[in-house]
Structure formats: structure tokens, C-alpha cells
Amino acid sequence: MTIQKTSLVEITMDRIKAYILENKLTENDKLPTEKELVEKLQVSRTVVREALRSLESIGILKIKPGGGVFVGDSNFRSIKTILKHHYDTHGVKIRELVEIRKILELGALRLIIEKNIDVDFKYLEKLNQEYYQAIKHGSDTKKYDQLFHQHLIKEADNKTFYNFTEIIREYFSLVKIDLVQNQEDLLTSFQEHNEILAGLKKKNLEYSHKIMSVHFEPIFEYIYEMEGLKENGTN
Amino acid sequence: MTIQKTSLVEITMDRIKAYILENKLTENDKLPTEKELVEKLQVSRTVVREALRSLESIGILKIKPGGGVFVGDSNFRSIKTILKHHYDTHGVKIRELVEIRKILELGALRLIIEKNIDVDFKYLEKLNQEYYQAIKHGSDTKKYDQLFHQHLIKEADNKTFYNFTEIIREYFSLVKIDLVQNQEDLLTSFQEHNEILAGLKKKNLEYSHKIMSVHFEPIFEYIYEMEGLKENGTN
DNA sequence: ATATATAATATGGTCAGACCAATTTTGTTA
DNA sequence: TAACAAAATTGGTCTGACCATATTATATAT
Structure with missing residues (x-):
């Protein structure tokens, strides 16, 4: 006779x-x-x-067979799982993700300058130097480029912002991009990193914004080219 | 003898x-x-x-008792559930969320202007007029204010961006904010909406950015006041 | 006494079968 | 043909059993 709107499992999840x-x-x-x-x-x-399984799947719990049930960490791994499936089923426009990344990177610069944050330039310059070395040696450059941008966002002193940016970054990493950059392109990228830092040092939002925009241009050009090819059916 | 790294349930989830x-x-x-x-x-x-339960809890499936199992919609409700719990357990700094919202709103303006989007000003102005009427009649203004900003972001022609913004908005809605605005404040807000639209019409990024920044100032002031009170132990 | 190896226990993982509750389908009747 | 009733389908919950892994306790050797 008891009418229960939500299932026992859901109730149990809430209780846990x-x-x-x-x-x-x-x-x-x-x-x-x-x-x-x-x-x-x-x-x-x-x-x-x-109930435990469900809570585990959304990252709230962590189940160790033979060990017990524990509170999960809050790294939003489950959110990434969800986005992964959404990407698999719906796909995503690369352009959209790049636009978002640009907005977030510009936003980080704004936060740093508007909040007058004492940036750890030494570390950022070190990261960029490693980027430079990688370019010179022809080794994996993407890694250092990423680290630079990642740390820049960390400097914005906004944990939530950083978390969301990481989620976007992971989402972005699902997309295969064949943007080929020759050494010259990479050196330009390296120089732009330096100029962004220079802009931050001078607390010049407009300038650092401008450079960051330029920094994204090659990616947009690549994307527009890809979209153009798609429309032409060249696949 | 068969060593299975992942549980059968996880494997089954993947298979489904x-x-x-x-x-x-x-x-x-x-x-x-x-x-x-x-x-x-x-x-x-x-x-x-x-497996089905787990997939349902992350929004991939929808289970109807007596009916069957169906593919879920992609409204990211489960992500909101995850963030809700994260908020309950970890809390969040309001300042961080407001900073993010500001970045996203500024980003929307940028996308609209840089992509030279043909904005539906008629609709936005209608929304803002309804906002005005609500202010005049002393009825619920928040709703119309939200609709205005929400639609502005929709105009940026980036579904992924919109989805993420909505998630942030829901996250933000978890936070109780007692920002009291008298009629004068609200009229100022209304006017700023108009000026933002004016900036967009003139495709003046700098101007619309500036107004949007001003638009956020009362909220930041409120937050800084709250944080100050916190430090003073005034609760 | 300590360290190690071994056995016992605890804990989650999987399976099987039963019955309940809601929905959907089918069949009957007005 | 439409409305109602019966039957079948489908997911929800319960019970009890056994397996695999991890933890704990115990015995043993040093």
C-alpha cells in the first residue's frame, strides 16, 4: 500500500x-x-x-574488494567519465572547446592582474625554458606547453576555476588534433609565452590579453581549415 | 584462476x-x-x-520500473548531483564562483563580438523590459535578471560553453546569497543591461566588457564585506 | 622478542531463485 | 469502437549461498 515515489535504492543513496x-x-x-x-x-x-555501486560510480565512494567502503576523493574523475561518454555519443565541435579554453585562459590573466596576485614568475619562466629546450631538442614539446598554461591558471588563485579548467582540458584531450607545428611555429609560441609573462609583470591586462589571443590564432586557423575541408567533403 | 583487474560490473558497464x-x-x-x-x-x-544502476546514476541510462531501460538525456543532471555533494562536503568559496561567472559572461561578450554574431536584440530587450516591469512592480526580479544573462550566453553560439555555464549557474544557486538590492540598485542593473546591449550593437568589446565588469561590482563588494565579517568572527 | 610464514576471518563479488509492484500488452465486453 | 479487465512483461526487493581478495590473528622460525 505504501506508495514510494523514489526507489529504495535512491533513498538509501541519500541516507549514505x-x-x-x-x-x-x-x-x-x-x-x-x-x-x-x-x-x-x-x-x-x-x-x-x-546504492554503494551507484555512489561509487559518481565518485562519492570508493569500494575496495575485501577491504571495505571508503569516501572517494574529489578529483571529478566521474565527471570526466560522463563527458567521455557524451563525447562518444554526441561528439563535440572542436571549435567550441578551443573557444572555451581561450576564454578561460584570458580569464586567468584577468584574475591574476585584477587581484594583483604575486605570480611565481621564476617557476613559470623555468617551465617555459624547459619548453624551449624541448623545442631545440625536438623532443615532446606539447607536455611543457601544457604545463605552462596549466600553471598559469593555477596562479589565478581560484581552486574551483582550476578544477573546471582541468575538466575542460581533459575533455579537449579526447579530441584528436593533428596541428603540426614546425620549429619556427614552436619558437613563436615560446616567445608568446614570454610576452604573456612580460605583460603580467607590467600588470598590463590589455597587452597580455592581446598576446594570448594571438597565441590561439594558429589553432583557430587550423580548425577553420578543418571545418572547411569537412564542408567540401574532403574528410 | 582468471585474474580480472576490473570487476564484472565495470566490464558490463563498458559493454552496455x-x-x-x-x-x-x-x-x-x-x-x-x-x-x-x-x-x-x-x-x-x-x-x-x-551495471544498469551505475549507468543510470551517471545519467547515461534512465530506468523505468515496469517499462524498461532507456538511454538518458544529456542534461548533465548527474554532474550537478556530484557537484551538489561536493558542495555539501567541501563547501565552496562564493568569491570563486562569482569570479568564474564574471569570466564566462565576459567571454560570452567576446565570442559574440569576435564571431560577429547576429544577436537577437529584440528578444534580449524584451527580456530586459520584463526585468524593468518586475522592478517597477516589486515582483521577483531575480528571475528576469537570470534569463537575460542566460540568453546572452546562448547567443555566443557555443553549446558546450552554454552547458558548462549552466552547470556553474546551478552550482552557484546552491549558495545562499542575501544580497539585498533596493529599487535604485535594480534600476542601475537594468540600465547596465541596456548598455551592454548597446555595446554589443556597436560591436565594442572594450565598452561592453567595462559595463559587465561594473555590473559585477556590487556582488564583489557584497562578498568582500561577507569575507571581512567572517574574519572578524561576526559570523 | 621479532620477523616471517601460515591459517583464519572479514569483506566485497557473483550467482540463483523467489516474490512484489508498476507498466504494458492482450483480451473481453458493452 | 471504446472502455474495462485480465494476463504478461519488466524492473524492485529479498534471501541465502558460495567465491575471491584483503585483512587480521596465529603459529613458527630465527
Whole structure:
């Protein structure tokens, strides 16, 4: 006779989430065992297990076979899983992702300057020098380029912003891009990094914005070329 | 003897995701029943159910009791669930969210102007007029203010950008903000909306950026005041 | 006494079968 | 043909069993 709008499993999920809150459990803290939860929540093991599984799949829990159930870390891995599937099924316009990345990078510069942040230039210059060395030696440059931009965003002193940017970055990494850059292009990129830093040192938002925009141009050109090819059916 | 790194449930999840891809299933398409999946995948119903449950919890599937299993919509509701819990457990600095929103709003203006988008000014002006009426009548203004900004971002012609912005907006809505605006403040806000539109019409990025920045100032002032109070232990 | 190897226990993983609840389909009747 | 009722389908929950891995306790050797 009891009409229950939401399933027992969902209710149990909520109760477990509430348990975490009430007991102020944090990363890697241990939860009661399945058995204990069955007794405590007065539901079948089936329900407890499905609830635990679901909570694990959204990253709230971490289940160690034979070990126990623990509070998961908050690295948003599950969000990336979701976006991965969304990408697989819906695809994504590369242009859209690049536009977003540009906005975020410009935003980071703005935050740094407007909040008058004491940037760790030494470290950023070191990263860029490693980028330079990689270019000279013809080794993997992408890695150092990424590190530079990643750290720039870290400097914006906004953890949430950084997290979201990382998610976008991972999403972007799903896309295969064959943007070939010869050494000359790479050296230009390296120089732009330096100029962005120079702009930040002078706290000149307009200038650093301008350079960052230029920095993105080759990518947009590549994308427009790709989209043009697509329309021509050249695949 | 068979060593399996990942659990059967995880494998089954992957197989079901693959099934969706292979059969090009889209929103609301029906999947095989639990029974059929048990036969097809040669695993127990327990495993199938836990896999389905997990996929449902991340929004990939939608389970209708008595009806069947269907492909979920891609509204990222599950991501919002994840962020909700993250907010409950970790909290978030309001300042960070406002900073992000500002960056995104400025970014939208940039996209609109740089891509020379043919903005639907008529609609935006209508929304803003409704905002004005709400202010005059002392009714719920927040709604119309939100709609204006929401639509502005829609105009940027970047679905992915819009989706992410919506996620941030929902995240933001979790935070209780008691920013009181008297009629004068609201009229100023209304005027700024108009000026932003004027800037867009003239395709003047710098100007619209400037107004948008001003538009955010009251919120930042409020936040800084709150943070100040916090430090003083005034709660 | 300590360290190591071994056995026992605890914990999550998987399977099977049963029954319940809601939905969908089918069949009957007005 | 439409409305209602019965049957079948489908997911929801429960129980109990056994397996695999991880943890803990115990025995053993040094």
C-alpha cells in the first residue's frame, strides 16, 4: 500500500550521503561494511550494494574488494567519465572547446592582474625554458606547453576555476588534433609565452590579453581549415 | 584462476556503453531488458542490475520500473548531483564562483563580438523590459535578471560553453546569497543591461566588457564585506 | 622478542531463485 | 469502437549461498 515515489535504492543513496555528512567523513575515511549498513538501514544487501555501486560510480565512494567502503576523493574523475561518454555519443565541435579554453585562459590573466596576485614568475619562466629546450631538442614539446598554461591558471588563485579548467582540458584531450607545428611555429609560441609573462609583470591586462589571443590564432586557423575541408567533403 | 583487474560490473558497464555506441542509440531509445542482457552478456542479473544502476546514476541510462531501460538525456543532471555533494562536503568559496561567472559572461561578450554574431536584440530587450516591469512592480526580479544573462550566453553560439555555464549557474544557486538590492540598485542593473546591449550593437568589446565588469561590482563588494565579517568572527 | 610464514576471518563479488509492484500488452465486453 | 479487465512483461526487493581478495590473528622460525 505504501506508495514510494523514489526507489529504495535512491533513498538509501541519500541516507549514505547523509551519513557521510553527519559523521563529517572525508577522503579515504571508512564507511560501515555492507553487512553493517544492512542492519543499520534495515534494507536488503541487494539495495545496499546497488546504492554503494551507484555512489561509487559518481565518485562519492570508493569500494575496495575485501577491504571495505571508503569516501572517494574529489578529483571529478566521474565527471570526466560522463563527458567521455557524451563525447562518444554526441561528439563535440572542436571549435567550441578551443573557444572555451581561450576564454578561460584570458580569464586567468584577468584574475591574476585584477587581484594583483604575486605570480611565481621564476617557476613559470623555468617551465617555459624547459619548453624551449624541448623545442631545440625536438623532443615532446606539447607536455611543457601544457604545463605552462596549466600553471598559469593555477596562479589565478581560484581552486574551483582550476578544477573546471582541468575538466575542460581533459575533455579537449579526447579530441584528436593533428596541428603540426614546425620549429619556427614552436619558437613563436615560446616567445608568446614570454610576452604573456612580460605583460603580467607590467600588470598590463590589455597587452597580455592581446598576446594570448594571438597565441590561439594558429589553432583557430587550423580548425577553420578543418571545418572547411569537412564542408567540401574532403574528410 | 582468471585474474580480472576490473570487476564484472565495470566490464558490463563498458559493454552496455559500447552497445549504445554500436547500435547508435540516442535519447529515449530502448535497451534490451534485464533478462535479455543477462542472456546476451552471460552474467548474472545481479551484475546486470548493478551495471544498469551505475549507468543510470551517471545519467547515461534512465530506468523505468515496469517499462524498461532507456538511454538518458544529456542534461548533465548527474554532474550537478556530484557537484551538489561536493558542495555539501567541501563547501565552496562564493568569491570563486562569482569570479568564474564574471569570466564566462565576459567571454560570452567576446565570442559574440569576435564571431560577429547576429544577436537577437529584440528578444534580449524584451527580456530586459520584463526585468524593468518586475522592478517597477516589486515582483521577483531575480528571475528576469537570470534569463537575460542566460540568453546572452546562448547567443555566443557555443553549446558546450552554454552547458558548462549552466552547470556553474546551478552550482552557484546552491549558495545562499542575501544580497539585498533596493529599487535604485535594480534600476542601475537594468540600465547596465541596456548598455551592454548597446555595446554589443556597436560591436565594442572594450565598452561592453567595462559595463559587465561594473555590473559585477556590487556582488564583489557584497562578498568582500561577507569575507571581512567572517574574519572578524561576526559570523 | 621479532620477523616471517601460515591459517583464519572479514569483506566485497557473483550467482540463483523467489516474490512484489508498476507498466504494458492482450483480451473481453458493452 | 471504446472502455474495462485480465494476463504478461519488466524492473524492485529479498534471501541465502558460495567465491575471491584483503585483512587480521596465529603459529613458527630465527
